[in-house]
Amino acid sequence: MKENKAAREMITSAANPAIRRIRLLARKAKQRREEGVFLVEGPRMVGEIPEERLEGAWCSESFAADERYAALRERLAPQVVSDALFKELSETTTPQGILALVRQTSWKREDLIREGRPVLLLETLQDPGNLGTIFRTGEGAGIGGILMDGTTVDPGNPKVVRSTMGSMLRVPYVISQDLSTDIAWLKAQGYTVFAAHLEGQLSYTEADLKKPAAFLIGNEGNGLTPETAALADEKILIPMEGRVESLNAAIAATLLVYEAFRQRRDT
Numbered sequence: 001m002k003e004n005k006a007a008r009e010m011i012t013s014a015a016n017p018a019i020r021r022i023r024l025l026a027r028k029a030k031q032r033r034e035e036g037v038f039l040v041e042g043p044r045m046v047g048e049i050p051e052e053r054l055e056g057a058w059c060s061e062s063f064a065a066d067e068r069y070a071a072l073r074e075r076l077a078p079q080v081v082s083d084a085l086f087k088e089l090s091e092t093t094t095p096q097g098i099l100a101l102v103r104q105t106s107w108k109r110e111d112l113i114r115e116g117r118p119v120l121l122l123e124t125l126q127d128p129g130n131l132g133t134i135f136r137t138g139e140g141a142g143i144g145g146i147l148m149d150g151t152t153v154d155p156g157n158p159k160v161v162r163s164t165m166g167s168m169l170r171v172p173y174v175i176s177q178d179l180s181t182d183i184a185w186l187k188a189q190g191y192t193v194f195a196a197h198l199e200g201q202l203s204y205t206e207a208d209l210k211k212p213a214a215f216l217i218g219n220e221g222n223g224l225t226p227e228t229a230a231l232a233d234e235k236i237l238i239p240m241e242g243r244v245e246s247l248n249a250a251i252a253a254t255l256l257v258y259e260a261f262r263q264r265r266d267t
Contacts, residue, residue: 010061010080014088018058018079022089025101029154036104038156040169042096047072048166055101060086063097076100091158102169104156109182111172112145113189116212118260121186121193122148123179123228124219125249131155132163133250134217135171141257142264145172147186147214149179183231186214193232195224196252198245200237207236209260210267217253 011019024031025039032038037055040046046057057078063069064080078098087095112119120138125131131153138146153160155173164171176182183193194207195216207213216232218224223246229235238247238255247255 010082011058012082012085014085018056019081019085019089022058022099022101026089026091026158029157032104032154032156037101038104038161039091039099039158040102040161041091041099041158042162043069043072043098045161045166045169046076046098046100048169049100049102050169053103053105053169055103057098057100058086058089059098060095066097069098072098091162105172107145107172107174109147109174109185112147112174113186113191113212114144114172116190117142117144118209118212118257119144119186119191119214120146120253120257121179121183121214121216122146122152123216123224124149124151124222125217126153127220127249128153128157128159129163130220130248130250131157132160132165132168134253135160135164135167135173137250137254138257139167139171141254141261143171143257145174147174147176147179147182149176179228180231183214187233192234194256195229195232195235196238196256197224197229197232197235198237200235202234202236204236204238204256204259207234209256209263213260215253215256215260217249217256220249 040049057076058081059078060083061080062083120143155168161168191212191214193214216224238252
């Protein structure tokens with residue numbers, strides 16, 4: 001991005017068209033989907049954005065004066081926003097001084113099955129922190145990608161983006177138009193579909209996860225719907241003691257993908 005006159009002028013008004021657009025995109029998933037963009041905040045994540053996906057960047061006046069970020073500013077040429085206005089824009093209690101608009105990547109489901117790596121299948125997850133954690137731990141465990149239904153929280157939600165710590169810039173994900181159809185397609189590609197379920201008879205550590213595996217993870221409060229759980233090839237159990245009935249969705253996903261990682265690594 002090349003610096004221009006507009007980028008050098010500090011924005012101080014909330015009525016500025018760019019500021020109004022940022023606020024709208026931060027609040028409205030529908031707007032993010034229509035425009036095909038999402039917001040990223042903080043120097044670490046903004047610095048990871050591939051140049052071809054960067055649509056624009058804005059920084060606070062304090063950030064613009066901080067020499068630690070001179071190289072980042074030179075590369076991005078962000079428009080400067082007054083500190084007071086930037087604080088209103090920031091989704092964090094302590095603003096990190098820079099945010100950017102990123103173009104979404106149009107992943108296809110074929111992108112999720114790289115080298116037979118595990119795939120996560122998400123149904124109606126609602127907590128942004130859970131989805132963000134799933135992206136982050138999924139990357140750490142070497143998954144192929146994430147397939148989520150349309151009722152799962154928008155991956156472009158600022159809280160999701162922030163909690164991924166950059167992983168959503170790298171982990172392929174697809175929003176399914178019909179989860180049952182996509183599950184059938186995965187099975188046709190040689191994947192075994194597992195559902196962590198209280199009715200499971202086999203511990204997840206005893207399942208053969210060296211082969212291509214996909215894991216169904218359901219809603220935080222209600223779990224998988226019976227119809228979706230029935231699509232699994234096998235229901236597996238995460239053993240628990242005490243009076244705990246179920247695990248947090250992100251924790252369950254983490255256990256499953258890291259067990260698959262362990263089995264594949266030790267093969």
